[in-house]
Amino acid sequence: MSGQTLLDKLWSAHEVVRREDGASLMWVDRHLVHEGSHHAFAKIAERGLRVAEPGLTTGVVDHYAPTRGPAQDPAVADMINRLERNCTEHGIVCLGLSDPRQGIVHVIGPELGLTLPGLMINCGDSHTSTHGAFGALAFGIGATEVAHVLATQTIWQKKPKAMRITVEGTLGPGVGAKDMALAWIAKLGADAARGHAIEYAGPAVRGLSMEGRMTLCNLSIEGGARFGMVSPDDTTFAYVKGRPFAPEGAVWDAALGAWETLPTDTDAEFDRDITLNASEIAPIVTWGTSPEDALPVTASVPDPGQLDGARAERVRSALAYMDLSPGQALANVPVDQVFIGSCTNARIEDLRAAAAVLAGRRAKVPGLVSPGSRAVKTQAEAEGLDRIFTDAGLEWVGAGCSMCVAMNGDVVAPGKRCASTTNRNFRGRQGPGARTHLMSPSMVAAAAVTGHLADVRPMLEGRSV
């Protein structure tokens, strides 16, 4: 019998019951709720139910958080108030706009040490996979499931199949976790990992910092996987130690002992095994309307004439929406604005990477830089990164989901092209008619400086990154 994967160990540690039909009832260690939870709170109110474990639930304002002054739109203010009222009603801590711990849910969870190895974490957001970077079982859920977790602190789920993506080699200068993620999604497709939990492994993954691992795990859903994870190691433990909700003293020692048994056994088997070589990954940009529409910035826009059937149709339609021509060099595509932010790439290392490119340079186009949390904002200001952004001509704003999902009033205007550190380039994602190009923070900085999609690598020469 072969060994156990991280997924196996996490699953069996949280399985309360397995039904005859194969569904598992799983215990939820952490439930994170944001403004979208109003449907779920309404459902439990309808049934006269209380939240089962307020102490294991944390609310945070992020999707609608205004980043520039108070909420102008009453509907936006109302969404925020509703979350705060629901949390107060049930005795749940809510990190609101005046709380120094506020920020994007998948940034603040790890920052506060709420996210720990070995935990089961749910949130009504598909990028919950981010927390899997800690060797946690973390996945996004819909409103009905959120209501179920609120009422019972458990969730029914069928154990997914296991996929391992091993990344060999070393990432080159100017290439990072964002490129690694876009590379595998472009290679395998946006629905490749459906029904699977992905474990990321190999030296290039081990070599990523926790923030890099979070970026990688964050994007799992864009390749179809609800779950993405990395076996915990010393990098993980060093990040967690000392955080506000991390264990201390004897409890820390006990936790560490348990966490050290989590990594996948050497003889464990996966349903699918994929290997990538990091040395072959170049800085990547998306050109179309799915995260799978991605290529090295040195490449050209694909020709739908070379493709067949529905795929050709989709590419043709994407190019029309994006106003790009087959064969057009990606490195010449002009941009109208940039956005640095989101749960994918708005942590301190992401801001440092963008600042390394922007230092002493001016942006040719306007843009917003939204740090992932108030804590990241404070740290960035202590390091002088904010001045680098504002000296370059970019706007330094508050923390929230902001222009990634355009729910708070930060919107890309119709027809405008935005180089963005976010996770989705779907039609209209950043605003009706908005044209989104996804890429890493340093690549967004390169686009800001040149006014078009550009290879950041030459711009890093002589600079410490």
Place this chain on the structure above:
Amino acid sequence: MAGWHLHKGTAVALDRESIDTDQLIPARFMSTPRASGYGDFLLHDLRFDAAGRAQPDFPLNRYPDASVLVSRRNFGSGSSREAAVYALADFGFKVIVAPSFGDIFASNAVNNGLLPARVDDTDAFLRALADGPLPAVADLEHQIIKVGDTALPFQIDATWREKLINGWDDIDLTRAHQTDIAAFRAARRQAAPWAFTNEQTDT
């Protein structure tokens, strides 16, 4: 939620790949209360132009009584927004037929009585629907979809099929396991005290 095992209605084609949840319901509509119905928001920016005028040739605008939607791979990819399902359900859809679905979307669909039916190749259905809608039948017992004269088997996770047929509500199901949950909680508190934050001091 009422269970069902047979649905008869009208099928229309949405002959595009990767209809993501941002298409299904743009985020700007999600602060509207559900009580007012989300049907008008379904595929809003494909159905209506920038000035809010309905595109007359878009299938959903021509056939507002459709209840079976046939599409292509990666339907419902993207965000976990259950509002995407509300928009489909409030419009009147009961069944979506596609070769693949976003995992979270499919789960949300089932939780609202909507069937995400996986058919390996929907080309035959899409060709048949190219000239307009056709009567359709979705048979959950036998896992068959019929569009016009063409019948094809569909796949669905066994646990989901049971839930749709029985109209099960997860919260009710979980009630039967209260003792197991309490026992699990107690054991976990012993084994992994760091997993419980309720007794930690708020900073």
